[in-house]
Amino acid sequence: MTTLIRVDMAKGTVSTEELPKEYAQMGGRGLTSAIVSHEVPPLCHPLGPSNKLVVAPGLLSGTTCANSGRLSVGAKSPLTGGIKESNVGGNAALKLGRLGIAGIVVEKQPPEGKWYYLLVNKDGARLLPADDLKGLKNYDLATRLHEKHGEKVGIISIGPAGEMKLSAASVAVTSTQGKPARHAGRGGMGAVMGSKGLKAIVVDDKEAPGVSYADHEAFKEAARVFRDALKAHAVTKPGGGLAVYGTNVLTNVINEAGAYPTRNFTEGRFEGAPKISGETMHDIIKERGGSTTHAGCSTCIIQCSNVYVDKDRNYVTSGFEYETIWANGANCGIDDLDAIAQIDRLCDEYGLDTIEMGCAIAVAMHAGVKAFGDAAGAIELLHEVGKGTPLGRILGNGAAVTGQAFGVSHVPVVKRQGLPAYDPRAIKGIGVTYATSPMGADHTSGYAVATNIMRVGGFVDPLKPEGQVDLSRNLQIATAAIDATGLCVFVAFAIMDIPSGMEAIPKMLNARFGWNFTLDDFTEYGKQILRLERKFNESAGFTSVDDRLPEFFSTEPLPPHNAVFDVPPAELDKVFDF
Amino acid sequence: MRIRVLLGGHLRDEVSSLPEEASVELPPGACARDLLERLALPPSRVRMILINGRGCTLSCPIGEGDRVALFPPELSFNTFVSLNFRKERGLLHPPEEE
Structure with missing residues (x-):
């Protein structure tokens, strides 16, 4: 390559x-x-x-x-x-x-x-x-x-x-x-x-030369160890959590934890969650004859994807996943899985980010453009975007622009990017990532990756500010490195528990390219990527002021825990101290 | 005392005596371990216990009217760090005593 x-x-x-x-x-x-x-x-x-x-x-x-x-x-x-x-x-x-x-x-x-x-x-x-x-x-x-x-x-x-x-x-x-x-x-x-x-x-890779290896045998061995780790872990194995229920299995978990952003981040639990959960989706797909387990991506053995069909068994969408279902479901007060599947299809057709659109529509609902829970209204708004009407162009430019256009002060964005499906008041570690990631509010940039090699230990209470900055820093570093390999971030669930799987990553890189990478080098690699990204943002005019959550997260308590985001700003500024 | 129990994922099939969300009667002073026994669920099948939305261990007491959610190992992923449970418990083992 x-x-x-x-x-x-x-x-x-x-x-x-x-x-x-x-x-x-x-x-x-x-x-x-x-x-x-x-x-x-x-x-x-x-x-x-x-x-x-x-x-x-x-x-x-x-x-x-x-x-x-x-x-x-x-x-x-x-x-x-x-x-x-x-x-x-x-x-x-x-x-x-x-x-x-x-x-x-x-x-x-x-x-x-x-x-x-x-x-x-x-x-x-x-x-x-x-x-x-x-x-x-x-x-x-x-x-x-x-x-x-x-x-x-x-x-x-x-x-x-x-x-x-x-x-x-x-x-x-x-x-x-x-x-x-x-x-x-x-x-x-x-x-x-x-x-x-x-x-x-x-x-078109017809008659492509394929990749060459510095040491093909060593590569095959490391790839086998890596595959075995994925196949052994309860979350990633065939028949495991992701294969059977898809990522939407998180709906019930996060809803129970009181961190499931509902109606534009005004509540932490959605009464309609059972109707749009991964378990319910699994049952619907099975009954109708879609596919609950599906490899949407090349070389995938985790198979978190699915094929969702309508009542007449016609294909609607695939890769129907947690963030999309939350953004256009609970966040808009919508509990109709068929309507959310249509919204997903429309986003795929028009070429729109399902998270940003769910956030933008929820902000518009907050402003009274449509009522929360109005699924037909949400679908209508997406068609406005597809047609390029003035209203559609406002929505299609995201939650921040929509909030500005309609005079809404309750706009969940960081660096103008809409927040994903975890309320940072009830899961403060992810709040630190939203605030400080060079990408803007992004759940994948500092998620549950590789805590073992990063030596993040001990209990960090999700409702308390202590320890969240260290946690987020280590996750952001590890994720940056993983994102360079082309590996799916979900492999982390297995390899953070199975050390041989983690060690296989530098071994595969070495066997592929003839390098001498260690796990520590891999961590340094992640830091290097983050430094580049931070430096670009600083030159583009970003300061520590941009590494903050919107004001309402620190002033409006989120039920049911009635928590606010209270990681001190000075602590947030320490995320990139490495 | 009566509590509300929510079962996640495969546990719904494994506890055939209960619908996915149900009211359960427990003696006063019961803890999470007692609930698992009452449902005939081996501790190895429950990786995450949430009582009123907070991560708990097997010895955590349950109170009248509490909302208890049980999730199996295969569902207890990414939430692990985002909810910040003790990592040293290991994903594949049931929550241990504090």
Whole structure:
């Protein structure tokens, strides 16, 4: 994996180069953040010609390692104004890895109104006209491109929201079944892609050379140990929690913990949670004949994905997961799983981040645009976004813009990015991550990763401020490293408990590339990525003031625990003391 | 005393005597371990116990009208750190005594 593809959208040309030395050892989030840090002026307009869109498979993508199919998409974010890496599963990262491509850098802009798509295959990459694809929603677009280039290609694409350069626009990636249901949702990466006039990237790995290994036998052995860890753990094994119930199994857990944000973060428990929980969803899918267990991403053995069908057994959506169901369910007061599935499909079609849209619609509901619980109203609002009406464009630019437009003071965003599905007043550790992550409010950037190697021990009460900063710091470092490998963040549930699984990661990297990485080096690697991202944000104008939660989290107690967020600001400023 | 019990995931099938959410009668002074015995649930099948939304151990007392949620090991993931249970208990073992 040594080739970097550069696409000049102004000239319509493509060039390839060996991955430059300064980016050696970088993959996934490591590579996107390094390129954005080095090559994008921090003060540029995110939708202007100076920004660059970087797409990079992880270091292990393309290998036979289990769950190595994550793709990173990075740029300066139009939503946050800072650096962004949004990652996504699906089938594209494996194919790029097998083609020997470390990354694709999309630069500059074509003349107004010109649209292209990029075809990447064993012969290289070329730009093709896409004027006839303009305006297509993601599912129709995938059908058209599959007809033209075969069913097996991977497709990275934007829908109408990306074309309109809305800040909540996502980048879709086809699943292993060819459905554009996996999205790099966060931070408006779809808007940056739209600003480049790039409708899609088609990745065809037919006759690809595949990856080479410094020591293939050692790689196979480490990959086997890693796979065994995933297969042994209760959460990740076949028939385990994620396979049977999907990520939505968290609904009952977080609701019980009193941390399930309800009706625009005004309560911590939703009375309708049992109707939209993972257990209920499992029963509905089984009864109707959808699929409860499903590998949406290449090389996945955890299989948290699913296929959700309607009452007549017609496909509605796949990869129907916890965050989407929360954002457009409890957060909007909606307890109708079929309606939420429709909302998910519409977000996938228009190319929108389901978290940002759920947050924006909930803020609009808070303002009285629609009533909380009005599922038909929420669907109507999403169609406004798809049509690009003035109201739709307000919503499609996210919760912060929606709050401003409607005069709402209760707007759950950090760095203008909507908060995910855990209320930071009842789970304060995740609140520290929301506040301080260079990505804006992001649950994945400091979640439950690798606490063992980070030596985070002892009891940290979720309702107390003590210890949360250390916890978040260590998680953010570990996650940054994991995000560079192309590994799914869910592998952490297994490898934090099974040390041999954790140790297999540097072993696989070493056997693949001929390195001498240790676990400590891996931690240092995570720090290096975070430093790059912090530095970019500082140059873009971010200060400690941006590392704070909105005021209401410290002034409005959240039932049922009636807690407020009270990690002291001076403590938050210590997260990046490393 | 009467309490409300919520069972997560596979526990719903494993405790066939109870619907997913039910009212259960326990003697006054009972603790979480007594509830597991009452439901014939081996401690190895319960990884996370929440009493009124707070993480608890087997010896935690239960009071009249409490809301108790039980989750098996296969469901007790990421919440682990976000809810900040003791990691040294290990995911695969039941909550130990404080």
